[in-house]
Amino acid sequence: MAEQVQMLQSKIEEESKLLQTLQREMQKYVEGRQKLIEQSHENEMVKKELDLLEPEAKVYKLIASVLVSQTLQESKENVSKRLDFIGKEFKKVEDLIKENTNKQIAKKTSIQKMQEQLYQIVQAYQQSLNK
Amino acid sequence: MKFTSTDNIEVDRQDQQKINSFSRLNMQYHELIRLNQARKDELVRLSDGKDEMELMDDDEKIPYKFGDSFIRVNVEKARTLIDEQVIQIKKQFEEDTKKIEETLKSMNNLKAKLYAKFGSQINLDDE
Numbered sequence: 001m002a003e004q005v006q007m008l009q010s011k012i013e014e015e016s017k018l019l020q021t022l023q024r025e026m027q028k029y030v031e032g033r034q035k036l037i038e039q040s041h042e043n044e045m046v047k048k049e050l051d052l053l054e055p056e057a058k059v060y061k062l063i064a065s066v067l068v069s070q071t072l073q074e075s076k077e078n079v080s081k082r083l084d085f086i087g088k089e090f091k092k093v094e095d096l097i098k099e100n101t102n103k104q105i106a107k108k109t110s111i112q113k114m115q116e117q118l119y120q121i122v123q124a125y126q127q128s129l130n131k
Numbered sequence: 132m133k134f135t136s137t138d139n140i141e142v143d144r145q146d147q148q149k150i151n152s153f154s155r156l157n158m159q160y161h162e163l164i165r166l167n168q169a170r171k172d173e174l175v176r177l178s179d180g181k182d183e184m185e186l187m188d189d190d191e192k193i194p195y196k197f198g199d200s201f202i203r204v205n206v207e208k209a210r211t212l213i214d215e216q217v218i219q220i221k222k223q224f225e226e227d228t229k230k231i232e233e234t235l236k237s238m239n240n241l242k243a244k245l246y247a248k249f250g251s252q253i254n255l256d257d258e
Contacts, residue, residue, distance in 0.1 A: 064176035065177065067194035
């Protein structure tokens with residue numbers, strides 16, 4: 001009985017550590033997702049501004065410390081490409097979040113089952129002592 | 132019947148000071164890492180800036196960022212200014228790389244002592 005208990009306890013500990021890893025992973029995904037949302041908003045705003053401009057308008061791009069001039073066409077394309085990329089990355093992270101959520105649920109269920117088993121074993125033992 | 136149990140070892144004043152020091156060093160370490168990563172990114176952007184100016188004539192004027200304002204300078208001057216910035220950033224990067232090494236050394240020293248006393252009751256790794 002003691003062996004069973006020890007085995008279950010160490011298994012529960014093992015699974016709990018794996019669950020913690022999944023939770024840390026999830027946190028990173030959520031942070032990443034948040035960043036993508038911010039970037040998306042920023043680029044959407046730029047796109048709106050660019051759409052308001054006349055074709056002859058002067059556009060500049062800040063690269064580190066220099067303001068380089070760009071054509072309106074170029075900047076629109078750049079923003080558009082960036083928004084596409086962000087969209088793709090966003091879908092990726094959403095899929096990862098979904099997958100992680102499912103894995104966490106499975107782990108929690110497994111841990112719960114083992115805890116129930118443990119409880120039953122201890123119960124049964126205590127009852128046998130009371131006889 | 133034998134269940135696994137965790138013995139609770141007492142934390143004395145010196146231990147607490149070690150833990151506090153470790154915490155300080157850990158925060159310093161993460162901050163230095165963050166700064167150096169930002170410097171790396173800045174160096175890449177500065178290099179991109181130089182690339183963009185490649186196609187321009189040396190005496191063409193380009194707005195250069197000074198703080199929150201822009202001053203039109205010659206492309207040649209802009210290149211020089213960028214080079215100076217790069218030297219500065221690389222210097223800071225090197226200095227902080229050394230600090231990171233030293234900080235890690237101190238952290239590992241404390242880790243060894245604290246793990247020796249507390250074993251699995253303390254967690255000093257969080258990566």
